[in-house]
Amino acid sequence: MANASQCVTCEKCCFGRMCKDYLFDNCITLFTQSLQRKKELKKGEYLYHSGDTITHLMALRTGTVKIYDPDGNIVNVKTPGQVIGTEDLHTQTYHYQAIAATDIQLCLLERSRIYDLSQITENFINYVTDILSFEIAEQQKMIAVLVSPDAQAKVREYLKLIAQRYEWYGFPADNISLPVTFKEMAMLLGVSISSLNRALSELKEHGEIVVDKKNIQINSLSPGR
Template structure:
């Protein structure tokens, strides 16, 4: 938990749902450990829309937790084609794929003015040996990222355009509501093209599919403002998709 912030209460609320909560809330820890942990989280960093938090290939020194704002990550293939591999909102972690080779495996770009907490990885290592529970917590976070990419693989490998987009909207809705935002009324921070890249579709297909969902009465689309009118229909589509269409 970052201290000395003007809007202390708001920050605390954000932090409650953060993956790094345990690192920031020394209250739960013993007195001795508290002092040791003081230096783990470094002061937050602000980024303007479009700014890069890090780029693929840059030396890896820290992991980041989104405090406010929205990010995307992009992997660059050898031949210039690149793909969005994730969208990250407050409380979510960026940069875990950099640990492996000591340099970042993807670009991270702010999709709106944002703020992140920086966790230098060296401190992390030290803290891990001091606090076994922290080490395990961190294993969990990394494992969760593996689960996330597995789910995405399932979408990319098995699902049709409509199912992928439905899955995307439902997932976004869940994550927003978990963080206390409206589940069925939100602003898309990313372009149609970025959604397409993430889902392995072309931007025209994304646009067409959103229009179709609107015609069906399942959602309301006003540019980037999305309302889920019948979210259960989207959920349905992700679950047994071949029936819903065939």
């Protein structure tokens, strides 16, 4: 099952195609100078605070990162393979804050080098566009979860979304470790803890899932993407 210690492969990472072309297959000096690999942060450390200048695109290799609004409410969670911090790229500073929920490892691409790289490397800007477009698609899927008609539907679709995400990034999709607590899951879905517990119980009774603490065995949620 996917957990905090697992590392996404370079092939499956959001930076994968860029690194293949400009790091592994052809060593492009400007790219290697612009990419910081395997930066480590400990649980509880901040990737960035609200108001910090946006300096990098970040790819999460291992661990879990949680995104909070200025009031301290959780608004997103990132798992291995995903890009971090794109929601504020239209400005110069972050409006949210990101915290390592576990020990993590990141790869960072300097934002200031993106234009220069696009001028000297074929297809580079297409890779960046694809990364951002995929992130938008992921956000649209979460919105679709949030507009589900009731708590059970929201929980079912959220579990399916997490399973799909794990599968996309190369992890097992039928036995997942939730990247959030149940309290945080309720907050993300906009339901009460009692509604969440009731929905999980109903899904268990229907044989759709088996719950063991934060580990969810998925029997019939159709996790394939």
